[in-house]
Amino acid sequence: MAEQRTPARRRTTDGTRTFTETARREQITALAIELIAAHGYAGTSLARIAEAANISNAAVLYHFGSKNAVLQSAYDAVIGALTDQVSAAVGNADSSREAIDAYVRALAGYMTAHPAHMRLIVEALMTDELGHAGDPPPSQGASNPPHRWELLADLMTRAQSEGDLRSFDARTASIALGGALDAILAESLSDPDYGVDPAVDELLELFARATAPTEE
């Protein structure tokens, strides 16, 4: 029942052909990202992807073995880019306390810079983090991070032990901060006039007040 029929393994015997293949894959992946962002996961059919690439339905399936492989590729590309940017920002911070702000700002920065990526991520999280366990799913591979805000919680715990934050439940606080950021970003999608940067500033101000160590 498994046995994937060698999906898009047309590796040439001579040397240079892989180039066009790679280019095609990247083009299709980029188009898929846009389409998923525009029409949602379920609304993105092979035919639509093929039409956008100006090739045939079957040509898409030549480069990727299945529709899900295309969606997977789009998801991986987005998550990879996002992860790179955020972890770089966190790594450059001077303390755990500052890393929290850096994390939030990097995430917000990436999302506002790539709204289509953000829509895709929302779509992906919705379809397999909340509910509908085993139905007709895109199935992003079973190795999804178990908790989305784990890194944030780690940073908070570390900042607490360093005396830069008061004592509180780091898990709940990280979920709350992350969810608040999600909501701000979502609002910016539905209302383009809603400024993300001042909102993030406000959010971090609220967080700072809520978690400041008691001065005594």
Added chain:
Amino acid sequence: MAEQRTPARRRTTDGTRTFTETARREQITALAIELIAAHGYAGTSLARIAEAANISNAAVLYHFGSKNAVLQSAYDAVIGALTDQVSAAVGNADSSREAIDAYVRALAGYMTAHPAHMRLIVEALMTDELGHAGDPPPSQGASNPPHRWELLADLMTRAQSEGDLRSFDARTASIALGGALDAILAESLSDPDYGVDPAVDELLELFARATAPTEE
């Protein structure tokens, strides 16, 4: 293009038959809520609804004119019950400041009491509040509230003018508080061991610290 073909208007000429009709509609609506919660909006087909109700595909379409009418009915039922409960809690509060906490607790209470309803609401918000404007949508009717956390923002503004909250941007704060609550509830869906009540307490504590008027 409009002209709905009289959806499920089999009103009897004699008196009492409406009873069974109403019962059937309620049964189908309740099943649809469960199915949407379990399999998502897109994954809920007429056939699945019919199977769950132990009737035929076409029988469902007799009582409701279309699949969308069933989904609409499920959505309306959930939103109606939620709105009743939350607005009652808010109305009973003694001040705007206390109404904020009452709002959050009522929302959390409803969601934990009805997890299936919560999943449906998440599904509905996702499919038409964020993105994919005009494609193959369930189309919940065009009269959706433009901003989800408007009531919360109103309460905050009022509490500010009453001197119970310091000055801050009420829109962003209400979006943040609402989003944080959403995330806590979402976490409770994916991890049943995560206690919503203590998390909500923690959230309200964070909010109180972040927004307390400056004591001088």
Added chain:
DNA sequence: GTCTATATGACGATAGAC
């Protein structure tokens, strides 16, 4: 390598028997 043509199935919806 990319296409045409097609197989196969699920979907929503309708017509008409009972």
Added chain:
DNA sequence: GTCTATCGTCATATAGAC
């Protein structure tokens, strides 16, 4: 009022010509 039977459309995916 509920069923069987069916239509039309769109989906993913395959087979084979070029």
